[in-house]
Amino acid sequence: MNTTKATNVDDYIAEFPQEVQERMRILRRLILDCAPDATESISYHMPAYKLNKKPFVYFGGFANHIGFYAQPVTHDTFKDELAAYKHGKGSVQFPHHKPLPEKLIRKMLQFKKEQLNKL
Numbered sequence: 001m002n003t004t005k006a007t008n009v010d011d012y013i014a015e016f017p018q019e020v021q022e023r024m025r026i027l028r029r030l031i032l033d034c035a036p037d038a039t040e041s042i043s044y045h046m047p048a049y050k051l052n053k054k055p056f057v058y059f060g061g062f063a064n065h066i067g068f069y070a071q072p073v074t075h076d077t078f079k080d081e082l083a084a085y086k087h088g089k090g091s092v093q094f095p096h097h098k099p100l101p102e103k104l105i106r107k108m109l110q111f112k113k114e115q116l117n118k119l
Contacts, residue, residue: 004045
């Protein structure tokens with residue numbers, strides 16, 4: 001895991017190679033397009049997003065992948081679609097050598113947003 005000293009998302013992204021930066025910018029855009037009111041910060045040494053003051057999603061850069069964290073209920077809901085990726089209880093790894101599954105990410109973000117709006 002990247003042990004960043006970044007204090008904002010722009011600085012965090014800038015710490016990575018250009019190719020990885022582009023992937024992170026795409027993911028960031030997807031998050032903010034889905035939840036324009038989300039607030040960005042750095043938490044747990046990675047970009048963190050809150051919606052209505054509640055944790056929304058996180059992502060982190062690694063040597064071979066981007067980790068995406070949308071919490072267990074989201075990952076459980078999409079477990080069949082995530083089968084092509086290494087994933088855990090509340091995380092999924094999007095390897096750098098594969099395109100980001102933007103459609104799937106959008107669906108996960110929308111689901112997570114709806115879950116938060118119910119609280």
